[in-house]
Amino acid sequence: MDIRRSLRDNRGFILFLLSFALFRTAVADWNPIPSGSMRPTLLEGDVVLVNRLAYDLKLPLTDVVLLPLGEPQRGDVVTLSSPAGGTRLIKRIVGLPGDRVAMRDDVLILNGQPLAYTERQTRGESVAPGWVVDAVRATENLGGREHTVQLLPALRARRDFAEITVPAGQYFLLGDNRDNSEDSRFIGTVPRGKLIGRAHHVLVSADWLGEDGWRMAPRLERWVSAIR
Known part of the structure; x- marks a missing residue:
C-alpha cells in the first residue's frame, strides 16, 4: 500500500526520469572521454555531446534500426559499440562502404591515394606518469575535411596494413592518436547498426x-567547442 501511495505521490518525478532516460538512449547523449585514443582532438576529461539521431532512429537500449535518418560521412567523429566486445568507443570514420583503405608508415591510403599531411610539429606527450615521448602532430586532409592527428614514433604500434575493401553497410574507423588507439585495425570494420551517434x-x-594523483582543473577554453 505504501509503495502504491509513493508511486502515486511521485508520478510526476517518475515520468520525468523515464522521459529523461528515453531522451538519452534515443535522441541525444553526453559521454566522458576516458582515454587518449583521440588526442589531440579529444582529451581525457572532455565530455562530448552525441547526436543519436544523426544516422538512425533506433529502438531504445538496442541496436535495432527503426528508421534511417542520415548517412555517415568521412571525417565524422562517432561513438560506437565495439563489435569485438561491446565496449563503447569514440573514433573517426575514415572509410565508407566500398572504399579501399590501407596504411603505410602511418600514412593513410584511401582508394589508392595517400592522404596529405601538413603543418607537422613535434612536441612532448605524456603517455604515462613520468613517461614523456616525442609526439608528431600533423593536419590530415580526409576528402576535404581537415583535422589533426598525432603519431608517437617511440611506441610500438601497427603503422602498416594491406589494402582492404570496406564491406557494404560497414565503416572503417581510426583514432586520431594513431599509434595509441584500439580501432578498426584491431576490431575490424564496424556495422552501421553499431554506430551510436555523431x-x-x-x-x-x-x-x-596528474602525476600527483586526482585533480580537477577546468579547461574553460574547450567548453562548448565544435569537434573538427
Missing part, C-alpha cells in the same frame, strides 16, 4: 589527470 561538440572539459 559527436559534434565538447560540452565541458576538465584536466583530471
Whole structure:
C-alpha cells in the first residue's frame, strides 16, 4: 500500500526520469572521454555531446534500426559499440562502404591515394606518469575535411596494413592518436547498426589527470567547442 501511495505521490518525478532516460538512449547523449585514443582532438576529461539521431532512429537500449535518418560521412567523429566486445568507443570514420583503405608508415591510403599531411610539429606527450615521448602532430586532409592527428614514433604500434575493401553497410574507423588507439585495425570494420551517434561538440572539459594523483582543473577554453 505504501509503495502504491509513493508511486502515486511521485508520478510526476517518475515520468520525468523515464522521459529523461528515453531522451538519452534515443535522441541525444553526453559521454566522458576516458582515454587518449583521440588526442589531440579529444582529451581525457572532455565530455562530448552525441547526436543519436544523426544516422538512425533506433529502438531504445538496442541496436535495432527503426528508421534511417542520415548517412555517415568521412571525417565524422562517432561513438560506437565495439563489435569485438561491446565496449563503447569514440573514433573517426575514415572509410565508407566500398572504399579501399590501407596504411603505410602511418600514412593513410584511401582508394589508392595517400592522404596529405601538413603543418607537422613535434612536441612532448605524456603517455604515462613520468613517461614523456616525442609526439608528431600533423593536419590530415580526409576528402576535404581537415583535422589533426598525432603519431608517437617511440611506441610500438601497427603503422602498416594491406589494402582492404570496406564491406557494404560497414565503416572503417581510426583514432586520431594513431599509434595509441584500439580501432578498426584491431576490431575490424564496424556495422552501421553499431554506430551510436555523431559527436559534434565538447560540452565541458576538465584536466583530471596528474602525476600527483586526482585533480580537477577546468579547461574553460574547450567548453562548448565544435569537434573538427
